[in-house]
Amino acid sequence: MKRIVALLLCVLLIASAAGDVHWAQAAGEEPGIEIAGYTVQGVAGVADVYAVTLKLRRTNSNYLTGLKLSTPGPNFKQATGSGGSYTISNDPLSASQNTINTLNGNPNPDWPIASETFYFIRAAEGNDLVICFFCNGKDPSGDASSDGTISVIKSAPDPIVVDPVVPGPPVEVDTTKYRPILGVASDAALPLLDQTTEELSIPITNTAIYAANRITVSMEPTDKDKPLFTANRISVSASINTLNRDQVKDAKFAIKLAPGAKTGIHQVTLKYSFNNNHGDHFNDDSEVVYIQVENRNAAPRLTASCSQWLTPGQQAKVNFTLTNHGTTVARDVKVTLEGLSPTGVALINDIDVKHLDLIAGGESASVHYNLLPAHSLEGSSTSLQLKVDYSDSNGENYSDTNTVFLPLSGAKAEDKGVPRLIISKYSFDPPVIRAGSECTLFLELQNTSRSKTITNLKVTILSDEGILLPVDASNTVFIESIAAGDMVAVSLPMATKADAENKTYPLKISFDYEDSQGAAHNSQEMISVPVNQNSRLVVGEIALYGEPMLHEMVPVNVEFYNLGKTILYNLMVKAEGPFKMEGGRYFVGNFNPGASDSFNFAVTPTEPGEQVGEVIFQFEDSIGTQHEVKRELKLEVIEPFYPDDPGMDEPLPPPPTNKWKYVGIGAGVLVLAAAGFVFWRRRKMQKKLELQRAQDLTAAAQAVVPEIEYVGFEDEVEPDHPEPEQKD
Template sequence: MKRLFSFLLSLMLLLSGISFNLTRVKASNGDAISKSKDIASVDMPITPIDTSTYMATLTIVEGDMLKFSAGDLIKVPVAIKNIGSHAAKNLIITPDLTDKECPFTLEYGTLSKAIETINSKETANIEFKLRIKNNVAEGMYPLKLNFKYSNVFGDKAVTMVETINVKIVNDSVMPKLQLEKITTTPTDIKPGEKVMVDFVVKNKGTIEAKDVKVVVDGIGKNFVIVNNSNSQYLGTIAGEEAKNIKLELQAADNIEKGGQAIDLKLSGKDIPEETYKFFVNVGGGGANLNPKLIIDRYSFQPKLVRAGQNFDMNLSFFNTNANKSVKNIKITLTVDEKTEGSGSVFSPVNTSNTFYIDEIPPKGRVEKNITMFTVPDAKAKTYTLTANFEYEDEDGKELKATELIGVPVVQQTKLEIGNIELPPEGFIGQPIPINVQFYNKGKVTLSNVMIELKGDFSTENGQYFLGNFEAGNSESYDGSVIPNAPGPLKGTLVFSYDNTAGEHVEVKKDFNINVMEMPAMEPGMDNMPPDMKPATSKKKLIISSSLFLVTVAGFIIWKKNKKKKGMTLDE
């Protein structure tokens, strides 16, 4: 009977979760029952679990550079990976389009995307349909994504911001107004007569020109505008569209004979003002007009003159007089501005700054091509080159005139990249740190500076958008490559920027590293929590990772010693 009672008591204690050793119970039946009651009445403490620490860690998987054209309806792919050990629930991703400089707009539909669950080590793919604005300048633009999610226990939501860099090219041509097809009726007038001027204003761009206005200027006392003001508002001109304008003028009674110049100024919203000249030919009567010599057209090759280089300047000299020729023409080119180190900004190559033209007939034109050199320390700006004319008319009368030429100068850019610092070896799936210093040794700011890691590998901080990089400054870039296969691994660091001429420049630097297999862990141990793994497995993991840690530690120590040596040398 006693043995049966002891068996039943042990069974009760086991069911209640309490370990009890019956071999130590030597009391009577009553004592045994009393002790069992005391043990059953003990309250076991329960430690609460903080579930808010079981949060996912999300990141955007970097892929190829996204490149789109201005004005396009685009699909922006986003790959979101959970690199943590816990799942993410009820994820909401919303692009931030509130910035005034943001080139993206929502075309239709909802802006946010929802994902119910992303488990540990899983990747979810979504895309956003957006429209790029038409008038966006070419460059690199950040697209900010706001993340909000919770864990599987429904704890307080986590918020974070990730950024995708998007390159936008603009194949569209910005609006540009041009004066075309000028005709006068009649073609030749007398003093006091009226003349109807027809001309065409064309938008040479593919994007519409807004708030277009035409202003008549430079008529002086030679003409008056009939039944109109000197300003006409044309409104909007679509891309590659033309509008016809009529202008009625009346010549003064004392107007001189010959070609009389009139200026037309064209302007629009966000469009620089352009001034064009046209001529009304005046025949009989009036005073005897002296022949006028002007520069009616000039151009440069290249279009933007670079400091420290030669450029070809083509000049067209036009005799506005319809009856008289000009002869013995001497033209001298001068520039008033000088640099501190080099003197005059421009100097002719293999010739002097003065040249001679024998004769230009009535309504005739002569072109000259001159090679000029721009000093290296010329600042980036538009300089004024003065052309001084000395010439004679048919009767030998000496005349003088002056014309101004605007020469746009841009400075050379010089981005210098230091040696790439990285460990000599790495392991599959393990980040390999990469560091490099770079310097702007030019004299102008580089804009839209972007650094990219390219190769057959995954990356961390594989794209870095610096923005503007001022002259004389230095920066450093830190990123990581994550190899996917063993063997020699080749990669490229690509530095890109826009120079002052609006050109997109790329500078590349290659690197190599040897990748080895990571020693394998025991089967099934990689998915177990750290506190559940046997001590022997932990030791094996530490031993298998030691070589990688020593390699990275050695690289960091080498880098610090190198910097310390560099400081000693500088001192």
């Protein structure tokens, strides 16, 4: 048996400013291996890992059979691996057989040089890499040892050679291919923006193997005409220092909900700017993501009113009331009085434009005008227009024009003319009329005449398309009389057709009445009836493709259909539950009538037993009302069964004391194996014979002539071919 001698050969390599290498040899010993040169290169995309290429040369005739090296120093540890994964090795690194064969070559005239690359991981801040060699040889008489260090400067190449080498052209490496890939984490919940939001967090992940740093994520709404949020800065952005592979960090945006933002699911655009570890800059990545907006605040809406009476020919200071029916403040309110004329109502010692700083949500404010109605004004009232311009807290501008009727007192009485009947107000209960449902129509009828009474009034309600029809009553209402200037309230229960389309329908209301002299008159009014179709989202059964096993992924599918006659807006499907989710969110968008789709995702149970989750469908109907449909997702999670080794619980036999015991055990095993094989062979032959016998019996049974049933044609049977007898 060959004798193997492990000798320690340590090499000290000190790089001077000129690139020379010096060796410190131990006194009284001559090394058998020396380093003719080396290079150091950082591994692309992997921090603190270095590839050190050593040029080795033998210095004596001692034949090598093996060569290993290790790093006893504190700064670096020997490593194994490839690509993007390296681990510290506790065992010395071995040189390849090709390297050993090259080193054992004949000197001509010098010993040949062998090159090989080894990997090391930085463990401390120092740059000194201590390398120790272990040589195996046939004849140890010429072996010796020395020690030293190699200098590793960061991750840049640092070639140092003993012999001058003519440098070749530099090799350019395209480091832009080491590109990180950033995006929103797919399993994250939908970010929520509401009145309490001070900072919106969106989880960002890096799906590439290359790290990203100096990351800036900017956000802007896809529809810039409809602001969703406000910020103190022009650009809404968030910064992240670094993102390694599969790492997730939140991009935090300092924003608040815009006062006029509409409740629902909205699109925003994220733009990414980042660097890789080589300093390459990337800023052309973007993606569209969805956020959920819940705005319980209503935008400001101003209306004007006035109940003050005017007397023709008399100056009056008239107070107009402006009411904000929204929940947010109206700012920079500008009021312009229109409809003024010398023959009607004119301003006196006043201007037509007034300004108010703000009107809070739900509050009212007043403006005053000095008005002079003309002496020639007749009738019960006159009208003016107030144009109101204002803005909300987000700077969005609004403009409304309100017609205000001012009642007149002391005007000339009517000597002749026809009394007029108008609908001063109408409403429905409930306010939203659904197709196929019942509602109540409320009318307020006013006699505009100041001197004549209306009698024998018949109100007839007609719907051209039969969309809205009375319930348990006729379509007419009788009123005995309405005095001059008075109003009468009328109500009528009605129902809408189930197949009415989603639109506004006209409803005609005709009046037949008499005046105080008994003259017959008739008139007709028309009102609008908005009918909304019921949303009908049908969800199919939830299908699991496989039995739920603990820590194993199970695909899930659920189909859904729009069986209604109206579009389902901003349809979002998501799955929730106490398990890991893959693809647990699907934004469908606008879901047309008659359309169908499916939601496919996967769950990974993390706990055994019954696990209950939900599949949630969220959408808006045609009038903006939010709806939610939920379906239960129940998993009966079982744990995988791993059968025990039948021989694990049996005690092991004591170890034999000599080689004859090993022979006896081996012979016994062979005898048992042979007996088992013979038994198995006989059992197999017996089963084969039984199977053959059963097949023979089956074939014999099938050989019996079957019953034949003849239907008709009895008279056509020839006498020499009699009909076979029927068997019972």
